[in-house]
Amino acid sequence: MSKHPGQLDFFLEPLFPVRSPAASLDLSRFRSKLKRAMAQAIRECPHGREVIAARMAQYLGLPNVSRSTLDAYTAESKENHDVSLVRFKAFVRATNATWLWDMVVSEDGLIMLEGDEARLAEIARLQQEQRNLSAELKALRSLPVSIRRKGTR
DSSP: OOOOTTOOOTTSOOSSOOOOBOSSOOHHHHHHHHHHHHHHHHHHSSSOHHHHHHHHHHHHTOSOOOHHHHHHHHOTTOTTOOOOHHHHHHHHHHHTOTHHHHHHHTTBTOOOOOGGGHHHHHHHHHHHHHHHHHHHHHHHHTSOOOOOOOOOO
16 A cells, blocks of 8 residues: 655654664674675675775775675674775775765764755754844843933934
8 A cells, every 4th residue: 555645654764863872882793784784785786796896996096806805894704804994985985885884883873964964964053053042032132121321412
């Protein structure tokens, strides 16, 4: 059953969820989550592993990055083969999976905004500042001002 395009769905996940940092840092769990997400990025990428590896090598200025290196980055069984931040950045670019950045920072209570989305945060910040200034003005206006000077004519 499809819903009408104008009908609101109150059960949708928020596009920009408010997050809190995780109470503890579980690196083993994070490692597995990252490796699964990178494997998903490879599956969703229109390019094969060889092309992804070649693109990574180009970004990194290396002669090559092997397919087996990509396999190691995504194999949960290889705990001693973590991807460096520099190589992760090259991987994100090579797969065009920018959503990986959000996944990486989400457990720290952060959210990634891409490009023009940052204006939404700035608009909200300015609106909040505007409300605070309005409240200050209202408080100042609520008190009578006694003018002690007498006008000269």
